[in-house]
Amino acid sequence: MKKVIALLTDFGLDDNYVGIMKGTILSINPNVEIVDITHSIEPGNIRQGAFILMTSVKYFPEDTIFVAVVDPGVGSNRNALCAKAGKFYFVAPDNGILTYTLQNYKNLKIHFFTNEKYQLENPSKTFHGRDIFAPLSAYLAMNIEISELGEETKFSKIVQLPALKCYYDSFGNLIGEVVHIDRFGNIITSLSSNALGINMHNILKQDLKWKFEIGHTKIKNISMTYSDVEEGEFLAYIGSSGFLEFGIRNGNAAKKIGAYIGQLVLAKKVGIFEQFT
Amino acid sequence: MKKVIALLTDFGLDDNYVGIMKGTILSINPNVEIVDITHSIEPGNIRQGAFILMTSVKYFPEDTIFVAVVDPGVGSNRNALCAKAGKFYFVAPDNGILTYTLQNYKNLKIHFFTNEKYQLENPSKTFHGRDIFAPLSAYLAMNIEISELGEETKFSKIVQLPALKCYYDSFGNLIGEVVHIDRFGNIITSLSSNALGINMHNILKQDLKWKFEIGHTKIKNISMTYSDVEEGEFLAYIGSSGFLEFGIRNGNAAKKIGAYIGQLVLAKKVGIFEQFT
Amino acid sequence: MKKVIALLTDFGLDDNYVGIMKGTILSINPNVEIVDITHSIEPGNIRQGAFILMTSVKYFPEDTIFVAVVDPGVGSNRNALCAKAGKFYFVAPDNGILTYTLQNYKNLKIHFFTNEKYQLENPSKTFHGRDIFAPLSAYLAMNIEISELGEETKFSKIVQLPALKCYYDSFGNLIGEVVHIDRFGNIITSLSSNALGINMHNILKQDLKWKFEIGHTKIKNISMTYSDVEEGEFLAYIGSSGFLEFGIRNGNAAKKIGAYIGQLVLAKKVGIFEQFT
Numbered sequence: 167m168k169k170v171i172a173l174l175t176d177f178g179l180d181d182n183y184v185g186i187m188k189g190t191i192l193s194i195n196p197n198v199e200i201v202d203i204t205h206s207i208e209p210g211n212i213r214q215g216a217f218i219l220m221t222s223v224k225y226f227p228e229d230t231i232f233v234a235v236v237d238p239g240v241g242s243n244r245n246a247l248c249a250k251a252g253k254f255y256f257v258a259p260d261n262g263i264l265t266y267t268l269q270n271y272k273n274l275k276i277h278f279f280t281n282e283k284y285q286l287e288n289p290s291k292t293f294h295g296r297d298i299f300a301p302l303s304a305y306l307a308m309n310i311e312i313s314e315l316g317e318e319t320k321f322s323k324i325v326q327l328p329a330l331k332c333y334y335d336s337f338g339n340l341i342g343e344v345v346h347i348d349r350f351g352n353i354i355t356s357l358s359s360n361a362l363g364i365n366m367h368n369i370l371k372q373d374l375k376w377k378f379e380i381g382h383t384k385i386k387n388i389s390m391t392y393s394d395v396e397e398g399e400f401l402a403y404i405g406s407s408g409f410l411e412f413g414i415r416n417g418n419a420a421k422k423i424g425a426y427i428g429q430l431v432l433a434k435k436v437g438i439f440e441q442f443t
Numbered sequence: 444m445k446k447v448i449a450l451l452t453d454f455g456l457d458d459n460y461v462g463i464m465k466g467t468i469l470s471i472n473p474n475v476e477i478v479d480i481t482h483s484i485e486p487g488n489i490r491q492g493a494f495i496l497m498t499s500v501k502y503f504p505e506d507t508i509f510v511a512v513v514d515p516g517v518g519s520n521r522n523a524l525c526a527k528a529g530k531f532y533f534v535a536p537d538n539g540i541l542t543y544t545l546q547n548y549k550n551l552k553i554h555f556f557t558n559e560k561y562q563l564e565n566p567s568k569t570f571h572g573r574d575i576f577a578p579l580s581a582y583l584a585m586n587i588e589i590s591e592l593g594e595e596t597k598f599s600k601i602v603q604l605p606a607l608k609c610y611y612d613s614f615g616n617l618i619g620e621v622v623h624i625d626r627f628g629n630i631i632t633s634l635s636s637n638a639l640g641i642n643m644h645n646i647l648k649q650d651l652k653w654k655f656e657i658g659h660t661k662i663k664n665i666s667m668t669y670s671d672v673e674e675g676e677f678l679a680y681i682g683s684s685g686f687l688e689f690g691i692r693n694g695n696a697a698k699k700i701g702a703y704i705g706q707l708v709l710a711k712k713v714g715i716f717e718q719f720t
Numbered sequence: 721m722k723k724v725i726a727l728l729t730d731f732g733l734d735d736n737y738v739g740i741m742k743g744t745i746l747s748i749n750p751n752v753e754i755v756d757i758t759h760s761i762e763p764g765n766i767r768q769g770a771f772i773l774m775t776s777v778k779y780f781p782e783d784t785i786f787v788a789v790v791d792p793g794v795g796s797n798r799n800a801l802c803a804k805a806g807k808f809y810f811v812a813p814d815n816g817i818l819t820y821t822l823q824n825y826k827n828l829k830i831h832f833f834t835n836e837k838y839q840l841e842n843p844s845k846t847f848h849g850r851d852i853f854a855p856l857s858a859y860l861a862m863n864i865e866i867s868e869l870g871e872e873t874k875f876s877k878i879v880q881l882p883a884l885k886c887y888y889d890s891f892g893n894l895i896g897e898v899v900h901i902d903r904f905g906n907i908i909t910s911l912s913s914n915a916l917g918i919n920m921h922n923i924l925k926q927d928l929k930w931k932f933e934i935g936h937t938k939i940k941n942i943s944m945t946y947s948d949v950e951e952g953e954f955l956a957y958i959g960s961s962g963f964l965e966f967g968i969r970n971g972n973a974a975k976k977i978g979a980y981i982g983q984l985v986l987a988k989k990v991g992i993f994e995q996f997t
Contacts, residue, residue, distance in 0.1 A: 181902045196721055199469065218459050239947055240946065
């Protein structure tokens with residue numbers, strides 16, 4: 167069975183960079199299935215890349231090799247990493263892009279990648295996606311041992327991103343942040359259904375627990391889906407990745423209120439005796 | 444032989460939605476070939492999606508499974524459909540997106556899709572592309588029987604889009620509409636070569652039958668291809684899908700005249716004794 | 721082993737054109753691996769397409785069939801070509817898009833493509849990507865002989881693009897041009913590391929040989945990679961394709977200085993006794 171190599175980068179699709187990575191992979195190992203997660207991470211936005219990667223992995227088949235290249239430090243002395251986590255492999259620069267994904271795994275094996283045998287010869291200093299990470303992914307799909315790649319390390323020793331914002335302020339409000347804005351203008355936040363104590367498949371009894379604020383916009387209810395509100399109306403809901411989102415039915419919420427990545431989001435408890443369960 | 448699963452959505456490629464659909468498909472059935480038709484349907488524009496799907500299908504191999512997800516009603520009580528039409532399968536929300544394609548088939552078998560066995564568990568209310576339609580397409584490629592999916596229905600009972608505009612006004616002019624504008628600024632209309640009585644492979648004797656109008660722009664001839672007119676000149680021609688198009692040689696016609704989807708288009712008969720053949 | 725068919729066009733991904741080409745290919749020959757190089761060549765910009773193709777090919781596997789369709793003359797009397805160069809095949813309109821790639825090969829076999837047996841029937845006049853080039857690539861992957869396609873010709877007889885600018889002016893300065901601007905705003909020029917006498921893997925001793933100018937911007941050094949300069953600072957470096965590039969660390973150089981494709985670029989020799997080696 168072909169193994170899947172799943173690519174996430176900030177290279178876009180307008181240049182030939184992603185195509186060249188695929189050519190490189192197939193030149194080494196034609197027996198793989200390459201899937202694009204996305205190549206539209208904001209240039210250099212490691213944190214957005216880390217979030218999008220984290221919300222993608224569980225939908226991929228066993229043995230998928232994820233190649234995550236958002237790499238503003240390419241060619242510097244930052245390290246390259248390979249990790250095995252549960253049933254997946256990850257290949258990335260050591261800049262934090264794996265933080266949110268790997269922190270969910272107990273069964274974790276991480277190695278620095280220094281073995282030149284599994285890279286292109288004379289790698290450039292500006293395109294390690296092609297010269298380092300694509301070749302490594304192609305070789306990994308050939309069942310090389312991760313221990314062959316370089317020195318072993320551990321999660322606590324690799325570069326970590328700051329956690330996604332999700333904490334209580336002094337008034338007991340839960341504070342989050344905007345982590346992504348999608349094509350429809352839906353505003354994806356860092357507040358997980360877990361943190362909010364919301365079971366997204368059984369939401370109806372819980373809809374009075376929180377009020378939400380983003381900028382000057384306040385939303386009093388949590389909805390199940392867009393069509394629960396009127397055309398053009400704002401709604402809050404637990405998105406398909408399990409995080410709080412804001413949207414407008416048949417409209418672009420982010421444009422309407424000028425939302426931006428990093429913007430603060432507030433969840434206020436309603437009433438007095440609420441409990442998390 | 445691998446079956447093709449062909450995807451058409453309004454999800455764009457900037458988010459991870461399409462990548463996640465592919466991961467979901469390959470997790471269930473790795474033995475398929477996934478092809479993107481396009482993911483750039485205008486958000487929620489079912490009609491544009493229906494037109495683009497209709498002009499795409501015949502170029503795909505036998506047994507291709509088309510997944511068409513432009514789905515503003517996701518999570519509401521709208522139904523999900525699976526259809527077998529000629530040599531193809533279709534999977535889509537019941538919102539009209541299949542209208543223009545299925546109406547061309549006599550040999551048609553349509554079922555509602557309700558069998559939870561062929562969906563992800565606990566489907567979300569906001570991403571049926573991932574939770575409902577991608578899994579169904581993966582299972583269909585494993586030769587499950589369409590009758591297993593849910594209750595049978597028929598074309599007249601599923602949601603229909605209004606027909607593409609193509610009618611005679613009281614002055615005997617043929618009225619159509621702009622249905623798509625492509626990357627080059629070519630303006631694709633709903634007037635088919637059939638409706639215009641034009642054989643697109645033998646156009647030269649027929650070029651005086653019609654004059655065309657869109658907005659304030661009038662075109663007196665029909666051309667075979669861009670280079671039939673001078674650089675920068677406007678032309679009308681039968682496009683590669685068999686519909687009347689307007690373009691500018693080495694220019695962007697839609698920008699030049701501010702064309703938009705839904706804009707009216709007029710074909711005026713020239714002379715007195717013309718006949719359709 | 722599946723052969724790779726690599727696509728480079730100016731069709732974009734917003735329409736169904738590329739998807740239809742893939743459907744067409746797979747309808748004829750399902751036993752191929754289709755890879756997108758890019759579809760974002762500026763509409764009709766043959767020269768940009770030729771440059772991007774040239775910098776892509778060597779990363780692809782043996783026997784890859786490259787389909788390069790930037791084709792403003794579609795449907796006119798321009799010819800169609802098929803070339804075998806080294807270990808690769810090329811399929812393209814005869815408009816110069818293969819110039820920069822093929823000129824690097826000695827072992828070259830070029831045929832006009834006129835054999836209707838390997839095209840779709842009744843090809844349109846406006847979409848030869850679908851009707852001519854996609855089918856040809858699918859058949860080529862089935863090991864048909866290139867001599868079957870049409871009359872043989874040679875490199876000197878096919879349409880040539882003007883060479884990429886790279887010449888000395890009367891002051892002894894090397895003159896180049898901007899040939900591409902990437903997603904990050906990096907400015908790719910026509911000045912190769914060869915022309916500049918720079919070994920990109922051993923750059924440090926050579927950094928005083930040239931000063932560079934683009935518009936009003938002057939750069940005194942050549943860097944290895946972005947992190948060699950401060951955040952927001954301009955740099956010149958040999959890019960991953962072996963050509964001089966200008967960029968800004970964590971910034972968009974092209975936007976900052978308003979660079980454009982075709983803009984002149986200047987390399988001035990520094991000091992008196994420099995030598996190329």
